[in-house]
Amino acid sequence: MAVSSLINLSLSALARNISLLESELESLPVALKSRCLKLLSRRGLVNDSNIHKLIHNKTQVLDLSECDRVSDVGLTAATVCSNLVKLDLNASGAAGRNSISSRCFASLAPFWPHLQVVLLRRCSLVTDHAITSLVENCLQLRQLNLSGCSSVTDASLKAVAKCSFRLESIDISRTRVCFLY
Numbered sequence: 092m093a094v095s096s097l098i099n100l101s102l103s104a105l106a107r108n109i110s111l112l113e114s115e116l117e118s119l120p121v122a123l124k125s126r127c128l129k130l131l132s133r134r135g136l137v138n139d140s141n142i143h144k145l146i147h148n149k150t151q152v153l154d155l156s157e158c159d160r161v162s163d164v165g166l167t168a169a170t171v172c173s174n175l176v177k178l179d180l181n182a183s184g185a186a187g188r189n190s191i192s193s194r195c196f197a198s199l200a201p202f203w204p205h206l207q208v209v210l211l212r213r214c215s216l217v218t219d220h221a222i223t224s225l226v227e228n229c230l231q232l233r234q235l236n237l238s239g240c241s242s243v244t245d246a247s248l249k250a251v252a253k254c255s256f257r258l259e260s261i262d263i264s265r266t267r268v269c270f271l272y
Contacts, residue, residue, distance in 0.1 A: 098123075102130050109136050116144035125150065132158060135183070139165035146172055154179040156210070159188065163195035170202045178206060182213035187239060189215045197224035207231050212262075213239035222247035226254040238262045245269060 095103075105112055105127060119127060128145040129152075131137050137145065138160035146153065150172040155161050156179045169175070182188035197220050200206075206229040211217050217240045226232060232255050237243050243266040251258065 098126070102127055106130050106134055106136060109141070113141050113144070116141060121147055121149055129154070132156075135159065137161060137165075142166075143168035148173055151175060152177045152179075156181040157183050159183060159190070162190035163192050166191055166195060166199065170199060173202060174205055175203045176205055177208040177210075178203070179208075179210040180214055181210045181236065182239075185213075187213035187215040192216045193218040193221040193242070196221040200224040200228040203229055205229075205231055207257075208234040210234075210236040211240055212236050215239075215241055218242040219244055219246040219250070223250040226250050230254065231257060233257055234260045236262045237266055239265045241265065241267065243267060 109131065116124070116127065124145050124147060128137065128150070131145065132154045135157040137155060137158040139162055142161060142165040146169055148171050151174050153169060153172060153175060154177070159182075180188060180191060191214055193216055196217060200221075201224070209225060209229070209232065217237070219242070222237065222243060223246070227250070235251070235255070235258065237247070243263070245268055248263065248268050251261065
């Protein structure tokens, strides 16, 4: 039988009572904020009102794939994440994610120069403008998932070809990329 650590038990209790303890998140040490962010993200409990209390300049992974209550307002707080390496905004539901706008995403890309992995599956509002900003500002990009981004066209692919020399993987299924040149 495995014995849970006191920290793990405390974090689980925090997650169960997040509505009561949300105001206390900001005072947590960075290491605990990171663990709390990971746990709350997996449970879909990160939202516009608490994300700014959990992220910090040492945040390297921001997985919001289960967090459908994060919009442009919450994502804007991620400007502090200057060391961000992975951003996961994949939509968890079949309906897709329509709370993150292309304009917001494009304005945030310059704050994340170290991004290597960006997952945007079924982010319906993401357009060529956002992808162009992403590839022009995130030159370390290695993996890009645009599957189901129905507003992405050949213009995005041209920008990727021009700027993303380190790209190893791209998913453009269910986009408007047609390769007709």
